[in-house]
Amino acid sequence: MNPLRSLAALSAALCVLLSLPARADLRVVATLPDLAALAKAVGGDHVQVTALALSTQDPHFVDAKPNLALELNRADMLLAIGLELEVGWLPTLQNGARNPRILINGAGYLDVSQFVQKLEVPAVPMDRSNGDVHPGGNPHFLYDPRAGLAVAKGIAERMITLDAKNADAYRANLARFTDEMQKAMGGWQKRLEGLKGQPVIAYHRTTAYLSNWLGFEVFAYLEPKPGIPPTPAHVVEVLAQGRQRKARLLLQEEYYPSTTSKLVSQKIPTPLVLMPGGTNFRAGETYLQHIEDVVKRLEKGLQGKGT
Ligand SMILES: [Zn+2]
Numbered sequence: 001m002n003p004l005r006s007l008a009a010l011s012a013a014l015c016v017l018l019s020l021p022a023r024a025d026l027r028v029v030a031t032l033p034d035l036a037a038l039a040k041a042v043g044g045d046h047v048q049v050t051a052l053a054l055s056t057q058d059p060h061f062v063d064a065k066p067n068l069a070l071e072l073n074r075a076d077m078l079l080a081i082g083l084e085l086e087v088g089w090l091p092t093l094q095n096g097a098r099n100p101r102i103l104i105n106g107a108g109y110l111d112v113s114q115f116v117q118k119l120e121v122p123a124v125p126m127d128r129s130n131g132d133v134h135p136g137g138n139p140h141f142l143y144d145p146r147a148g149l150a151v152a153k154g155i156a157e158r159m160i161t162l163d164a165k166n167a168d169a170y171r172a173n174l175a176r177f178t179d180e181m182q183k184a185m186g187g188w189q190k191r192l193e194g195l196k197g198q199p200v201i202a203y204h205r206t207t208a209y210l211s212n213w214l215g216f217e218v219f220a221y222l223e224p225k226p227g228i229p230p231t232p233a234h235v236v237e238v239l240a241q242g243r244q245r246k247a248r249l250l251l252q253e254e255y256y257p258s259t260t261s262k263l264v265s266q267k268i269p270t271p272l273v274l275m276p277g278g279t280n281f282r283a284g285e286t287y288l289q290h291i292e293d294v295v296k297r298l299e300k301g302l303q304g305k306g307t
Contacts, residue, residue, distance in 0.1 A: 024048035025163045029071055029102070030079040031086050032059050034142045034278040035112065035151070037287040039079055041177040042156045046166045052093070053279050058255040059085060060227065064092040072097035075108065076162060079155065081278070082113030083139035108162065113139065115154035116147045119208045134205070134226060142278050144209035145185055145291050152177055152287075177288075184288055188295045189214070194302050199245040201238060201270070203252035203261055206277065210294075219245055222252070222260060230260045242268040249301045253277035271306035273297050 025046040030036035036051035043049065050071055053062045059081070062068075072078060072093055078101075080086055094103055101108035118137035141147040156174040160167045196215040200207070203222045211218050220241050224234040242250075247270040252261045254274050265272035276293055285293075297307060 025166055026076045026159060027074055028077045028079065029075040031062075031081060031090060032142075032278040033281040034148075034287060034290060035079050035081060037281065037285065037290060038142075038148060038152050039077075039155055041287055042152050042170055042173050043159055044169060044173045046163065046169055047159070051281075052090075055280050056255060057279055058253075059278055060088060062086070062089045064089045064096075066096070069093050069096040072102055073099050075099060075102050077108040077110065077158065078102035078106075080109070080111050081139050081142070082111035083118070083134060083136040085134070085139035110155065110158050112151045112154055113137075113141070115150040116141045117150075119212060120205065138205055138208040140206040140278070141209045143206065143291075143294065144213045145181055145188070146213060147209055148287055148291070149178055149181055180288060184292070188291065191295060191299055192302070195248075195298065198248040201242055201247045201250045201264070203250075203256050206253055206275070207251055214298075216248075219247075222250075222264065229257075235260060235264060239264055239267055242270065249273050249298070251275055251301075254280050265306060271301045271304055273301035274307035 026043060026048070028036075028039045028043060028047050028049045030039050030049060030051050032053050033051040033055060036049045039047060040049045052068050052071065053059050057063075075097075078094070080090060100106050103109060113136070119141075120134070121137035122135060142151070152174060156170045159170045163170075192214050198216045200211070200216045200218050201220045201222065202218050205221060205223075205226050207218050220238045222230045222235065222238055224231055230238075241247075242264065247268055250261055250265045250268070250270050250272045252258060252272065252274060253276070255277055258272070258274070261272050275297060276290065281290060300307070
């Protein structure tokens with residue numbers, strides 16, 4: 001056989017073997033894994049989605065490493081939670097990315113808090129001198145699947161604007177996702193009916209939307225102010241309140257140190273439920289599976305089993 005021809009055949013075979021999926025129509029970067037999961041649900045095969053925060057990271061404090069700026073340099077779309085959740089680290093990355101598409105006024109930048117009915121919006125303007133107060137309202141809304149649905153719809157609209165040729169696919173994906181979520185929500189609410197009206201302690205103010213959805217009452221926080229770690233005097237106060245109110249659960253995200261929560265949980269006593277936050281995702285986990293995980297943890301807590 002002609003060596004040149006066999007070489008050509010070999011390289012053709014290699015091309016088939018190595019054939020990678022066609023380049024995604026949209027490269028999407030989301031600040032947090034839960035937001036990335038929503039983008040994947042809507043974008044399906046037409047998008048390549050990455051999250052900036054790692055599964056172990058506190059979303060308020062992500063390291064603005066150079067590799068993340070590189071990720072943003074290639075992005076067609078940047079999804080942020082907004083309400084200043086990412087204010088400590090995202091602007092640095094945006095400025096370092098050299099990509100006008102994903103700057104605040106760029107066509108690819110989407111602050112998804114605009115799609116959500118905001119809770120805990122301070123009546124008077126605040127600054128950050130009192131800790132991480134979330135001055136525009138509470139940003140931890142993706143714990144509530146109703147907010148997840150509203151955000152998915154907003155993401156679909158922007159994907160359609162940026163990539164009109166796949167509009168039908170984005171619409172169909174959104175419709176399927178909405179349908180699956182609505183079916184699941186009925187079951188979740190039923191399983192957590194026992195939480196309604198129950199007194200609960202939380203570590204950080206991550207629970208606003210979750211308690212609004214499920215009807216439990218958060219009467220105390222281990223952080224004296226959002227973003228300020230527990231102080232001994234404050235812990236003593238929460239402990240007394242927890243005993244007096246007979247706290248049903250103590251909720252804390254996995255990315256916070258758990259020593260104080262464990263102590264308080266034992267002393268009240270009340271089950272400590274470790275929550276995944278918006279970052280703790282298994283590889284390939286969907287948003288629906290993520291909320292299922294949240295529900296499962298709360299359900300176990302209601303049965304008296306901590307995490
Ligand atoms: Zn927060």
